[in-house]
Amino acid sequence: MARFNYPCPLRWSDMDAFGHVNNVVFLRYLEEARVDFMFRLAPGDGSPSFAGGSVVARHEIDYVRPLFHRHTPVIVQTWVTKIGAASLVIAYEVKDTPESEEIYARATTLVVPYDLEKQRPRRISAEEKSYLQKYLDDGSTASFVA
Template sequence: MGVFVTGVRPRWSDMDAFGHVNHANTVTLLEEARIDLLFTEAARHGVTDMTNGMVVARLVVDYLTPIVFTGGEIVVEMSVRELRSASFLLDYTVRNQRGDDSVVVTKAETLMVPYNVTAARPRRLDEAERDFLAGWRAGGNGA
């Protein structure tokens, strides 16, 4: 596969005074999509340690066109660009359906760091986590 695709549904309360999804709420939608990959999909593949601690170390968001509340889902495509022993970079492409067209509305990236909550410090990815993430590398074969 190489690209994980999920849908998230903006809420009416996500809109700002200009009638589009507020930037902070866009980041929350990215988080919901990321949880779907790193927690739900990973657990489906038997990889459960990520739920014990994973933090965003850096976030970059490019807003290409406003996300307008329609009541429907937006599509979030994610892939792993860089995979290191104690971090990985997730790329996002967010699409909004407008009629029969799919419009790219946002591109983003997050630098993710596995975190040991008990020790309050970063940790290394374990072998199962690395294997799972490697399957979602752009151009990879999926997990």
């Protein structure tokens, strides 16, 4: 199973009063990685996939250990644990390097493709499904299912 690696910079403003990255900031890290992952398929090749929109229906995060500010990025690894007809579950690990066994956070996000013009959810296209299947790990244990 392939994992998508997103190098995420830490910002001075990410820290809280205790000197570590605030728990809410992890959602921004996940968003940056998810957007980069999903939009790899779309605009560059002229594909309309995912460009029409998507919405987050749910997040779950387990904070494993504190992450302190530093000048090197963390890696947000992203993969897919479930592909439904009109939703998908993305899993993440935030760590120092792709090979690192020390994890700062584990998370899952339930994403629903969305038709912005019609203002309603839509089905996952065949092209999107083909792309997502490259990152599918159905043996992974997601905390929730779509």
